[in-house]
Amino acid sequence: MNIGCVKEIKVNESRVGLTPKSAKVYIEHGHQVFIEKDAGLASGFSNEDYLNAGCMIYSDPKDIWKDSDMIIKVKEPIKKEYPYFKENLIIYTYLHLAADEELTKALVERKVTAIAYETIQDETGLPCLRPMSEVAGKLSIQEGARYLTKHGELGILLSGTQTVDAANVLIIGGGVSGTAALSLAYNLGAKTTLLDINENRLIELKEKYPKLNTLISNEENLVNGLKDADLVISAVLLPGAKAPKIIRKEHYQFIKKGAVLVDIAIDQGGSLHYSRPTTHKDPIFIEEGIIHYCVANMPGIVPKTSTLALNHQTLPFGLKIADNLKEALANEAILKGLNTYQGYVTLKVVADLFNLPYKKYEK
Incomplete structure (x- = not known):
């Protein structure tokens, strides 16, 4: 799978979705990883660090969105990124859809598979939300x-x-x-x-x-x-x-x-x-x-602390998603993270809130 990580463009957001260490693990699993130039600088990671991990560096984020099967971010996409959405694209990030009707509709209309860190839930609670909550x-x-x-x-x-x-x-x-x-x-x-x-x-x-x-x-x-x-x-x-x-x-x-x-x-x-x-x-x-x-x-x-803490939690789930989406969604924890899929909202509280079509994911 082609995995992309773009520079965050939300105001004053300095974290990055993938550290070089995490990117290297994806590559060791047989995936290609594309990193936007300077995406990790504010978190303490140079372009050279990513190159040494085996990543490809892109100058233009739209090319990463175009070439990627899966985008790994930190924050929810903002409006200027919506045109990059495409059918079957996997977006793995914090989404907070209950606070963003416009983003929810854009994901549904473009049939994006959106998996939210904050709703992945296992026996420990909300593992991908926990470090940022702390x-x-x-x-x-x-x-x-x-x-x-x-x-x-x-x-x-x-x-x-x-x-x-x-x-x-x-x-x-x-x-x-x-x-x-x-x-x-x-x-x-x-x-x-x-x-x-x-x-x-x-x-x-x-x-x-x-x-x-x-x-x-x-x-x-x-x-x-x-x-x-x-x-x-x-x-x-x-x-x-x-x-x-x-x-x-x-x-x-x-x-x-x-x-x-x-x-x-x-x-x-x-x-x-x-x-x-x-x-x-x-x-x-x-x-x-x-x-x-x-x-x-x-x-x-505090981007360095936050990026390291976040990657520690998101990497194991992200690898499962990248390796085999269908098998990943058979995992109850990851399934709870699925918010939109093939033109439907799969998180009922969000579908009800915005009066959007809800469909339970069928394994």
Whole structure:
């Protein structure tokens, strides 16, 4: 199979879909790998690194799309890439279709086989989403803390000092990203509260972090948490589906002016009333006196760490797909990653959301 990896063109996206090491493994499996010139530079990989791995370097991305049977990316294709779609092309990347009706329709119309990292699911959970959720969770604290300083409004230090209280951090959701945020906030000394609907998960986290304030996620606890919070991390997830609006319009009256809200769920449509995607170049906006950080590709700001972590998880599944698509889709984990196939949406939550034709993949 001809496998292509193009340079990411989403604003401020510096990751790359294939490392030279991963590309070499595909080549050892008998595939050809085409890499766009300079695609890996921001992640620390030179064109020479790819050439030494056995890749072919292309200067024009449209030629890679034309010559490839399978495209491996990091982020979802953007509108200027839609004309490159073709029937039976396999696209293997993060897609987040529940937040992008136009992309979903383009994939269906061109009969693209689209396999999304974020919906591949095995006995461990969401293996290809996990590394980027961890990175985003840690960045949510790192970036949120920045806007608690005079970069924002409150002018406070997340960790406090021996004589000044630390900031209050509210984390909504105890999954991978929420737990990663918790780990960093807690270890920096912030006064941390975590809400989750799973009581057993709260017990686990309380045992690991004794000073953590754990509460069942309900309306009363959310409102009380918002009243005290300087920094709020929304880390909710419904795999493959549109994110629920956790912080609604009526909640804003309880949030202090100058507080910072970070929406990790922005890729799936956002979980805050005012959520809209931002970029690393222009990461925040203010509504009702409250700072919103809604960067849609948070891990892109640490491209080397993110690329290495992502490739570690995506390579085993990608090899199965490239070696034999039919056999790969017999694997339940990969099948759950299939979002569109031969002109149909194969992920029901997305088909229902956009009123598009749904068809279950038949093995």
